[in-house]
Structure formats: structure tokens, C-alpha cells
Amino acid sequence: MVDDPDVGREDAAHLEGCADCQTLFKSISDDALSVASMLAVPDARVDVTRGYDRVRSARASSPRLGFRFPALMPRSRPMVLALAATFAAIAILAVVAQDFKTNIQPNSVTPVPITVADMQALTLLGNYGTVTWTKPPNLQVVSSAADAASVAGGMQPPVVTNLPKGVFPNITYAAMPQAVAVFTFSSDKAAAAAGQQGKTLPKMPAGMDGAKLTVTVGPAVGEIFGDLKQGSSASDISLPLIVGKSAAPTATSTQVTVKQMEDVILAQPGISPELKAAIKAIGNPSSTLPIPIPVAFTTSRTVTVQGVQGVALGDNTGVGSGVVWVKNGVVYAVAGPIKQSDAIDIANNLK
Amino acid sequence: MNLGARRMSNVRADDEAFEALFRSEYARVVGIANRVLADSHEAEDVAQDVFIDFHRLHSASADYAPAWLHRAAAHASLNRLRGARRRLRREVAQAAEEGERTMDPQKQVEVDEDRRRVREALARLAPKPAAVLVLRASGLSYAEVAGALGVGIGQIGTMLRRAEVALRKEVTRGTSD
Numbered sequence: 123m124v125d126d127p128d129v130g131r132e133d134a135a136h137l138e139g140c141a142d143c144q145t146l147f148k149s150i151s152d153d154a155l156s157v158a159s160m161l162a163v164p165d166a167r168v169d170v171t172r173g174y175d176r177v178r179s180a181r182a183s184s185p186r187l188g189f190r191f192p193a194l195m196p197r198s199r200p201m202v203l204a205l206a207a208t209f210a211a212i213a214i215l216a217v218v219a220q221d222f223k224t225n226i227q228p229n230s231v232t233p234v235p236i237t238v239a240d241m242q243a244l245t246l247l248g249n250y251g252t253v254t255w256t257k258p259p260n261l262q263v264v265s266s267a268a269d270a271a272s273v274a275g276g277m278q279p280p281v282v283t284n285l286p287k288g289v290f291p292n293i294t295y296a297a298m299p300q301a302v303a304v305f306t307f308s309s310d311k312a313a314a315a316a317g318q319q320g321k322t323l324p325k326m327p328a329g330m331d332g333a334k335l336t337v338t339v340g341p342a343v344g345e346i347f348g349d350l351k352q353g354s355s356a357s358d359i360s361l362p363l364i365v366g367k368s369a370a371p372t373a374t375s376t377q378v379t380v381k382q383m384e385d386v387i388l389a390q391p392g393i394s395p396e397l398k399a400a401i402k403a404i405g406n407p408s409s410t411l412p413i414p415i416p417v418a419f420t421t422s423r424t425v426t427v428q429g430v431q432g433v434a435l436g437d438n439t440g441v442g443s444g445v446v447w448v449k450n451g452v453v454y455a456v457a458g459p460i461k462q463s464d465a466i467d468i469a470n471n472l473k
Numbered sequence: 474m475n476l477g478a479r480r481m482s483n484v485r486a487d488d489e490a491f492e493a494l495f496r497s498e499y500a501r502v503v504g505i506a507n508r509v510l511a512d513s514h515e516a517e518d519v520a521q522d523v524f525i526d527f528h529r530l531h532s533a534s535a536d537y538a539p540a541w542l543h544r545a546a547a548h549a550s551l552n553r554l555r556g557a558r559r560r561l562r563r564e565v566a567q568a569a570e571e572g573e574r575t576m577d578p579q580k581q582v583e584v585d586e587d588r589r590r591v592r593e594a595l596a597r598l599a600p601k602p603a604a605v606l607v608l609r610a611s612g613l614s615y616a617e618v619a620g621a622l623g624v625g626i627g628q629i630g631t632m633l634r635r636a637e638v639a640l641r642k643e644v645t646r647g648t649s650d
Binding site: 150153154156157158160161162163164165166167168170173174176177180263264265292293294 | 492495496499500503504507508511513516517520521524525528531532534535536537540541587588591595606607610623633634637638640641644
């Protein structure tokens with residue numbers, strides 16, 4: 123390091139009195155000079171103001187995204203798509219499994235196998251009513267933990283105490299204030315949707331038309347470890363590690379019972395018998411958050427994390443894994459291109 | 474302050490932070506790209522792309538902003554070099570024409586040929602060794618190189634030594650081919 127301008131005085135003093143190190147230094151120094159000479163080029167003539175003007179006009183025509191997921195390596199795409207589908211489905215399935223008449227506060231998680239067909243069928247929910255965001259989701263990328271906590275209504279980001287080797291240590295913080303969606307069931311829309319598929323609606327319970335389902339998600343806050351600027355320019359960088367937490371989703375309903383709403387949703391064409399059976403098998407729907415696991419892409423098992431039961435996804439190949447658990451009304455998740463054992467280790471040491 | 478006014482104020486602060494970041498780091502980012510490409514015009518193009526990408530993804534007040542820019546400049550320019558090997562002879566000649574017009578013509582030919590061989594060798598190196606060489610040769614300290622590449626500072630000396638050996642080997646291989 124003696125060629126480093128930041129080198130300490132102790133190293134320099136040692137070098138002055140050590141013949142062996144002087145010989146080694148000369149060899150290293152000659153090599154470094156030789157390579158520096160190879161890489162020498164005429165200095166670039168830089169016009170900072172003109173450069174800034176060009177960048178500013180390009181920024182105006184290409185507004186910032188706020189947050190962008192990195193380009194994915196081909197071998198990782200199925201896993202990431204599976205995880206994305208998983209998290210997208212959590213709110214829907216949570217709603218299916220809970221008692222809509224009461225504010226729910228799940229305190230444990232359970233894996234539920236889900237297929238691509240199930241996902242497609244569940245996205246048709248919009249054909250059965252109207253979804254209105256009374257507080258739209260507003261994910262923000264910020265530069266500090268304090269800013270993240272400020273966005274998330276005071277919720278502090280989790281602190282990772284042991285990062286596995288190979289994870290890019292730069293942290294980007296993301297935070298989301300509480301978001302609230304209201305789904306209003308419409309018998310007319312449901313009948314029209316069924317008609318388009320050549321089917322007739324099953325018999326509806328009284329009060330189903332106009333029944334409202336209010337789902338609250340967040341606030342949430344997380345840390346993203348990795349180089350978010352990925353793409354063709356860098357072949358040696360990988361997917362980020364995401365460590366996040368969110369207030370457990372809550373749901374309330376009007377006019378109908380949980381059993382009635384569940385029957386209507388599960389009666390949609392395309393929902394697999396496996397998913398129906400899994401949802402119906404959840405022992406205590408008022409306290410259990412179902413974690414949908416895409417059956418074709420990954421495996422899951424229950425694990426003990428921070429003294430509570432959680433679900434671990436993926437495997438120990440390092441391609442991708444994650445852990446999800448609920449503690450004191452907060453859902454935690456660790457996911458990334460790491461071994462499952464590393465994910466569990468991070469989870470257990472989270473502060 | 475209402476929400477709209479606060480947002481406007483945040484946007485203004487972010488713009489100011491970005492301009493300050495640009496003015497403090499642009500020359501260095503161009504320098505890294507120029508070290509790889511040996512073409513100051515192309516280096517400015519790369520640097521501007523890097524800043525635009527940064528703006529789209531990150532806050533200019535992020536602690537890691539300089540490290541991110543240095544790393545992105547190295548990777549983006551190396552990637553461009555790898556994709557442009559066939560054009561290398563022309564580009565290097567162009568850089569020489571602009572930078573060293575006073576040089577003796579015979580000497581100029583030799584310099585051009587050396588520069589072309591070194592860039593071809595650099596393009597054949599693995600991304601990390603190539604990046605560590607370029608960043609160090611661009612004047613970054615060990616700590617700055619370590620920050621840009623996301624490795625411990627204690628690894629930089631070894632990485633540099635190995636990368637230097639690898640580059641010389643590739644240059645020799647290119648000469649003997």
C-alpha cells in the first residue's frame with residue numbers, strides 16, 4: 123500500500139528501515155510504474171458546464187424513476203419472478219383467509235402453495251368490483267435510515283449485523299407510508315365477467331352487492347444491499363439483498379361474513395383445488411398470515427426465527443432464498459441471492 | 474408548508490445536490506472513462522450516461538454517490554471497450570491526433586500501436602481486475618478503489634498486483650499472437 127497517498131506514517135517509517143521490504147517495494151513499484159505507463163493517456167479536456175447542460179436536458183426528457191429493479195441475470199429470473207408473485211399475492215390471500223368483520227393482527231405465518239393459474243385467476247378480482255386506493259402505495263427511495271423512518275411514520279429500518287461475504291455493502295433505503303385499498307364488490311360487474319366467460323354466477327349471499335373490503339398495508343421500511351445500477355455494463359454484479367419490515371396487513375369488511383366472501387372469491391374460474399384446500403386448512407385465520415409459495419419455482423419449510431415461527435424459501439445453492447416471519451404485529455422479510463442458511467442467520471441477528 | 478410546496482422544495486434541493494455532485498465528480502468520472510477508452514469525446518459520452526443513470530436511480534446526497542459513479546464509469550467504459558475492439562485502432566489514432574499533435578510521426582505510430590495493444594489486453598481481462606487497474610491508474614486512493622468496488626481496503630494491494638500481472642501477460646500474449 124506504500125504507493126497509496128493515504129498510507130500511514132508507520133508503514134512509511136517501517137519501509138525506510140527494512141531492506142527486504144525495500145527490495146519488495148522496488149519490484150512492486152516498478153511493476154506499478156510499468157502498468158501506469160501502459161495505461162497513460164493524454165488528459166481529457168473537460169467542459170463541466172457544457173456537460174452539465176447536456177445531462178440536464180437528457181434528465182428532462184427521461185424523468186427519474188425513483189426506484190428501478192436491476193436487470194436480471196437469466197438464471198435468476200424465475201426465482202425473482204416467483205418472489206415478486208409471492209409478495210404481490212400476500213395481501214390478496216391474507217384477505218381471503220381473515221375474518222373481515224374484525225381488525226386482524228396476524229402473529230404467525232404459514233406457507234400456501236400457489237400456481238401460476240391461481241395468480242392469473244386472483245388478478246381477475248378487479249372484474250368483480252372496484253378497487254380504490256384511499257391512500258395509494260408510495261414507495262420512496264431515500265439516502266438515510268432517518269429519512270426512511272420519517273417516510274414510514276417513525277418505523278425504524280432493521281439493522282443487519284452480519285452481512286454474508288459477497289454481498290455488495292452499499293445500502294439504499296426504501297420506505298412506504300401506510301397504504302389503504304378498498305374493494306367494493308359489484309354484482310353487476312361480477313355477472314358481466316362471468317358472462318364473458320360463458321359462465322353464470324354462483325348464488326350470491328344477501329348483502330354481497332356493495333360489500334366493502336378495506337385492506338391496510340404498511341407502513342414499511344427496508345434496506346437494499348447491492349448495486350442498483352445493474353445492466354449490460356457490469357457482468358460481475360448480482361441481485362440485491364433486501365431486508366425489510368412492514369406493519370402486518372389488516373383487513374375489515376362490511377355486509378358479509380368471511381365465509382361468504384371466501385366462497386365467492388374461491389368460486390372464480392381458474393383457482394386450483396390445491397389452493398382452495400390450503401386456504402381452507404389454515405387453522406386460525408384471524409392470527410395466521412398466509413405466505414403464498416409458487417409451487418413450480420421454490421421450496422419452503424417452517425423455521426424458528428427470532429423465537430417465532432417463520433417460513434424459509436429457496437435453498438442453500440446461493441441462487442436465491444428468503445425468510446419471512448411475523449413478530450409483535452410486524453412482518454419481516456429477508457430475501458436475496460444468498461444461501462438459505464445465511465438468510466436465516468441474518469434474520470436471527472437482525473436488530 | 475403545504476405538501477405541494479414541500480415537494481417543490483425537495484425537488485429544488487435534489488437538483489442542487491445533483492449539480493454539486495456533477496461539478497465535483499464529472500472530471501474524475503470522465504478521467505476514468507478516458508483511461509479506458511483513450512478518447513476524450515467518447516469518455517464524456519460515457520460519463521454523461523453514468524450521471525443520467527445515477528440521477529434516475531439515486532439521491533444525489535447519498536453517501537455512496539462518488540463510489541457508485543466511479544464504479545459505473547469503469548464498468549461502462551470497459552463494456553464499451555469490449556464492444557468496440559474492432560474500432561479500437563481508429564479510436565486510439567483519433568485520440569492521439571487530438572492529444573499529441575506535436576509528437577514525431579514515427580514516435581506517434583509506436584505510441585498508437587502500444588496504446589491499441591494495451592486496450593485490447595484490458596478488454597480481455599475479467600471485469601474486476603480491469604476495474605481495479607483503471608480506477609487506480611485514474612488517481613483514486615486505495616480507499617476510494619475499495620469503496621467503488623465494494624471490497625475491503627486490505628484486498629486492494631493484492632488485487633492490484635494480480636491485475637498488473639494479468640495485464641502484462643495479456644499484452645505479451647497479444648504481441649506474440
